[in-house]
Amino acid sequence: MNNIKDTFLLDPNITFLNHGSFGSCPRPVFQEYQKWQQKLEHQPVQFMTDKVYSALKESRIALSEFMGCNEDELVFFPNPTTATTNIIFNLDLKPGDEILMTNHEYGALVRAWTAWGKRTGIKIVQQNIPAPLDTEERFIEEFWKGVNVRTKVIFISHITSPTALIFPIEQILARAREKGLITIVDGAHVPGQVDLDIHALGCDYYIGAIHKWLCGPKGSSFLFVKKEHQKWMKPVVYSWGKNGEDPGPSEFLQDFQWQGTRDMSAFLSIPTAIEFYHQEISSLQSKCREMNLHAFSEFQSILGTKPISSGGNWLGQMVSHPLPDHASPDLKEKLWTRHKIEIPVFEWNGLQLIRLSVQIYNQQNDIDSLMSALPSLI
Ligand SMILES: Cc1ncc(COP(=O)(O)O)c(C=O)c1O
Structure with missing residues (x-):
């Protein structure tokens, strides 16, 4: 080593x-990142109006193969916070409905949920999981104590930030599916640290950072949205989408991939980050x-x-x-x-x-x- x-x-x-x-x-990943930045500056208009779309698609294909989902279920974000905020603002809930999470979630996102809860009257419930965490059964039992008739959404880390624990979330997601709850998994620390198969997990949303354990350039993260939710997902930042000039078969992708002028080089370096992962x-x-x-x-x-x-x-x-x-x-x-x-x-x-x-x-x-x-x- x-x-x-x-x-x-x-x-x-x-x-x-x-x-x-x-x-x-x-x-090697940073060089690839700079290579994309140079390509952009070489012919900015051709790059931004044409070439970037096929490159984004190649990046999505590489990432979807790495994480067990389809290419058109993924959109890129600069970080997990913006990806999560885009989900929060799309949830169609009523005052009194509850979002259940653990007391191990990432503080900035708890803050985002809480701010939104204050505005909408939706209750954020942080279920205490008593330490030390030992068996999977006890973890599930403690978490599930927070579920009641008002629970509509489960937001849970796959690997927690403050406590650095890998949560065994499979059974929680399965139980949530049976009850018709929406599941949002914060997997910021997962890609490149533990194997990931999003379809096998069966969650509705999965958020991941590429710039952590997969060692992508800063500003490379993604949001997975299950097909059935894509029709009502709209970006917080509106720009050219379905009615614009950008080509593409999916309204969901069109709406999310163009968010005004920005440098997408970090997104485009993801295939090289995946290659580096396999090689090194x-x-x-x-x-x-x-x-x-x-x-x-x-x-x-x-x-x-x-x-x-x-x-x-x-x-x-x-x-x-x-x-x-x-x-x-x-x-x-x-x-x-x-x-x-x-x-x-x-x-x-x-x-x-x-x-x-x-x-x-x-x-x-x-x-x-x-x-x-x-x-x-x-
Ligand atoms: C579990 C978890 N979720 C979300 C985030 C948010 O990442 P960012 O600040 O890059 O949006 C982090 C950051 O460390 C994290 O550890």
Whole structure:
């Protein structure tokens, strides 16, 4: 795993343990991104009015094959937040209806749902899933306690951001289907971290980031919308769509793909990101997971606190662990200024958590540096 770090654009003099927030882009993918930007500038009108559409389609085909869905069920967004906002604004619900989510969801999106709930009278319910998370059955049971006759939508992370847990969502989605609930899965951390088959999952909407674990350029994300919902999905940003000049058989794609002038190069680099994944990332992932599991145990002995899950299948390439009550409020700052270690420390549910990410450019000595720095800083 030694030289792979050189393939990334990361500063070689830092210990970067926060791929989960903003991952670094590998050189071949970044070069492809710049190649598209140059193509655009070479003949902007031809590119924007013609060439971009077939290139977008090729990108959608590559991504749909990677994630188990159809090309015309996908639209690109610069990030999961805008993709989710486009779903929120399309939901046709009444005051008093409920959206059920867990207390592990990504804060900015909880904020987006809450702001919309305040305006519409729709209730946002965050079901508490008590830690430590151990069995799948208990997880489902605890989550399902939040379902009642007013529940209309389930919004759930596939891999959580604050707690870095892989949620076993399959049965929740199956039960929701039986009850006719709309299901929206936040899979920002999934593509490139765990295998994904969207059709097999059977959700209504799936949101994913390409610029996290699949190492695409920043600004590459997608929204999957099941065919039956496409007819009533309209973009928050209206531009030329069905009535414009852009070609294409699907009103849904026409409405979403042109959102005014913008640089789509990040979207067009997705096939290269997928190629890089197959060539470089996939074979090193089991090693990353092993390192992560080892860190899960080390955190417990070094920090002396109980984990928030039983480990094992709950973890992929990230782990969040509680800091002791007496931990320094400046821990993140000290790790960076004294040791050049980049790692997030934040509050969640009354706990101070530290979240480790292990990407293929990390080596065991990166984690060792963290573990040896922690005791004197907390
Ligand atoms: C689980 C999850 N969902 C959504 C997002 C939102 O991503 P962005 O801020 O790029 O829109 C993030 C960002 O880290 C995330 O971790």
